[in-house]
Amino acid sequence: MSKLTIRFKLMLTYGLIVFCTLCLSAIGIITSMNSQSAANVAQIELEQRYGVIRSALDNLYDTEILINEISNGSKGFTSEVQAELNEKMKKLAADADGFKADRFPEQIGTIKERVNHFVRTYEKRWLPQISTGKDLPQVADIFREEMAPDFLVTASTIDDLIGLQVGSVAKQVEDLNDMTPIIINAVMAVITLLLCVYTAWSLPRYLISSIAKLRNESEIIASGDLSQNVKAHSQDELGDAFHAVEHMRSSWKDRVSEIIEVAHESIDNTHKIHEITQKVAEKSENAQSRAMTVAAASDEMVSTTSDIAKNCENAASVASESVEITRNGVKDVEFTINGMQDQVVKSKSDAERTQTLFEQSQKIGSIVQTIEDIASQTNLLALNAAIEAARAGNAGKGF
Numbered sequence: 001m002s003k004l005t006i007r008f009k010l011m012l013t014y015g016l017i018v019f020c021t022l023c024l025s026a027i028g029i030i031t032s033m034n035s036q037s038a039a040n041v042a043q044i045e046l047e048q049r050y051g052v053i054r055s056a057l058d059n060l061y062d063t064e065i066l067i068n069e070i071s072n073g074s075k076g077f078t079s080e081v082q083a084e085l086n087e088k089m090k091k092l093a094a095d096a097d098g099f100k101a102d103r104f105p106e107q108i109g110t111i112k113e114r115v116n117h118f119v120r121t122y123e124k125r126w127l128p129q130i131s132t133g134k135d136l137p138q139v140a141d142i143f144r145e146e147m148a149p150d151f152l153v154t155a156s157t158i159d160d161l162i163g164l165q166v167g168s169v170a171k172q173v174e175d176l177n178d179m180t181p182i183i184i185n186a187v188m189a190v191i192t193l194l195l196c197v198y199t200a201w202s203l204p205r206y207l208i209s210s211i212a213k214l215r216n217e218s219e220i221i222a223s224g225d226l227s228q229n230v231k232a233h234s235q236d237e238l239g240d241a242f243h244a245v246e247h248m249r250s251s252w253k254d255r256v257s258e259i260i261e262v263a264h265e266s267i268d269n270t271h272k273i274h275e276i277t278q279k280v281a282e283k284s285e286n287a288q289s290r291a292m293t294v295a296a297a298s299d300e301m302v303s304t305t306s307d308i309a310k311n312c313e314n315a316a317s318v319a320s321e322s323v324e325i326t327r328n329g330v331k332d333v334e335f336t337i338n339g340m341q342d343q344v345v346k347s348k349s350d351a352e353r354t355q356t357l358f359e360q361s362q363k364i365g366s367i368v369q370t371i372e373d374i375a376s377q378t379n380l381l382a383l384n385a386a387i388e389a390a391r392a393g394n395a396g397k398g399f
Helices: 006-072 079-098 105-131 136-176 180-222 237-300 306-342 344-396
Strands: none
Touching: 006 079, 006 105, 006 136, 006 180, 006 237, 079 105, 105 136, 180 237
């Protein structure tokens, strides 16, 4: 069930409830229709078929009694009696032909066969013999031997048929009193009730617990703890929400890691720039010191080496400018360091300034190299001047 969506669960539950309700309605309708059908069958059996058969049986008994009385001589055979017999025979034949053999074909077939034989015997054997008015014992024999068996079989079969019809009606009435549809209705009602109770209890409980868990996970993420994974325990819409929260947590964790890594790199770059700036400053100070030494030596040799003095002055001036540039560069670097600590976003601008400092450092390096060359030449000139002064003797002491 955890793989089903909430919408599908609701539709399934409501579908089952609707199905059970339809089953209850269908069972009720079928039971009512069966009751109506049983009542109709009972009415047909009692009012129509039973009435016709009962009427035919009564007519058969009346006919048999009348023929028996005439055959025994206890009643005279007159034209009125003959007309009455003829009328009864026609009615008996019509009743037999009107019997429908759809439900009890064997009994109906026996009744029709015996009644037709009874009527034919009456018309072809008994009536011609009684009409002569002679030989009444033979008339009685015809009735006893040929007509009476047909009467007995017909009467017995009609009684059996009436019993079958009454049994059918009783069976229909018994079916009406059957408790099976009521039990089925009760079971379906209980199942529907249980489904409703289960849906009303389990679904809100599941939604509330899932939402509470999702809220707790969101509060943990909001507090800054991105180390705990958010796990989904279902694959429905709430499971999708848990997956979305987990995706958000993972994305935030990756972004925070990237920011921390960039900050560390920025700090490392700042330290490196600071070290480079210090080295540049040291080199600048060394250059300034060497320039001052050259300037002093140039001052001592100014009387004899005017050209060298001019070069030294130019070198000193260049060195001073270099020192000033270096100091400005140092200030810029310090300003850049302070700005980078405040805003990491300005790292690109600081890198460009650092590149400028690198270029200036390279220029300073070339200047320092020039100064070193001049210094070496100055030392060489001073050595030559000392040699010449030594050669001059006392005249060269002042020089």
